[in-house]
Amino acid sequence: MNLRTSSSEVYRPTVSTAKQRGKLFGIGVGPGAPDLLTLRAIEILKSINVVCIPRSKADNDSLALTVAGKYIPATAEIMEVATPMTRDRQVLEAEWRRGAEKIAAKLNEGLNVAFITIGDAMLFSTYTYLLKKVCQLLPDIEVESVPGITSFAAAAAHLNTALAEGNEKLAIIPAVDDPGQLREVLRLFPNAVLMKVAGQYNEIVDVLTDMGLKDSAVYISRLGYPDQFVTDDLDSMRQKKRDYLSLILVKQGGF
Numbered sequence: 001m002n003l004r005t006s007s008s009e010v011y012r013p014t015v016s017t018a019k020q021r022g023k024l025f026g027i028g029v030g031p032g033a034p035d036l037l038t039l040r041a042i043e044i045l046k047s048i049n050v051v052c053i054p055r056s057k058a059d060n061d062s063l064a065l066t067v068a069g070k071y072i073p074a075t076a077e078i079m080e081v082a083t084p085m086t087r088d089r090q091v092l093e094a095e096w097r098r099g100a101e102k103i104a105a106k107l108n109e110g111l112n113v114a115f116i117t118i119g120d121a122m123l124f125s126t127y128t129y130l131l132k133k134v135c136q137l138l139p140d141i142e143v144e145s146v147p148g149i150t151s152f153a154a155a156a157a158h159l160n161t162a163l164a165e166g167n168e169k170l171a172i173i174p175a176v177d178d179p180g181q182l183r184e185v186l187r188l189f190p191n192a193v194l195m196k197v198a199g200q201y202n203e204i205v206d207v208l209t210d211m212g213l214k215d216s217a218v219y220i221s222r223l224g225y226p227d228q229f230v231t232d233d234l235d236s237m238r239q240k241k242r243d244y245l246s247l248i249l250v251k252q253g254g255f
């Protein structure tokens with residue numbers, strides 16, 4: 001893959017011509033609050049031609065657009081890329097290819113395209129899959145990935161607590177697989193961020209309970225959105241509808 005980046009350059013919007021390919025941006029828009037985008041992200045969005053948004057059935061109003069909408073000019077075209085909620089690799093590969101082709105077509109027209117995504121662009125995001133596919137289609141394309149504040153950085157800040165201190169280890173894991181594997185991780189890591197916890201929530205809380213860690217954990221949902229919710233009573237969420245945007249912070253040394 002040939003990624004030409006301009007990491008040390010100050011970003012200056014350019015007016016693309018039809019002869020010149022556009023530039024691809026991957027922008028992490030942060031955890032949810034519209035004032036937690038970076039200045040660089042806002043600067044790029046202000047003059048962007050096409051904004052590409054991930055859309056799945058579970059993400060009906062496109063979260064990234066909700067977060068960043070106020071910075072996107074009315075002239076920008078909004079282009080959706082399907083991100084089906086499946087783990088079937090073939091289905092996903094086909095959608096990513098379709099999405100990459102749509103993006104490549106815009107870049108070939110000389111338009112600058114920004115894929116916006118919640119949190120950080122390089123962590124559990126469709127962006128990195130699309131980026132690889134776009135670079136296969138257009139190997140010389142110019143790319144700039146703009147980091148965003150991750151959900152768990154925002155969660156730690158919200159709780160005014162450290163994610164890790166000194167030599168402490170920190171694990172970041174998507175808790176979608178066998179929650180039993182959590183035991184191994186929690187034996188090795190005193191601090192852990194458990195992401196994507198909504199589905200297997202009860203099994204995860206069972207593990208935390210068995211390990212005597214339930215009181216060393218906090219559940220955080222929709223942080224930065226008007227309906228954000230935080231509780232250290234993990235059992236209280238067992239029977240409730242859990243939002244996809246929810247995570248658990250575990251700190252065995254206490255909060």
Ligand SMILES: C[S@@+](CC[C@H](N)C(=O)[O-])C[C@H]1O[C@@H](n2cnc3c(N)ncnc32)[C@H](O)[C@@H]1O
Pocket residue numbers: 031032117118119120121122123124125149150151152194195196197220221222223224225244245246247
């Ligand atoms: C596909 S991952 C995206 C991660 C994102 N790129 C980041 O940097 O945080 C989705 C998971 O991130 C977590 N998440 C994202 N935004 C969140 C928020 N505002 N509040 C709580 N958890 C959030 C949840 O665990 C959710 O299931």
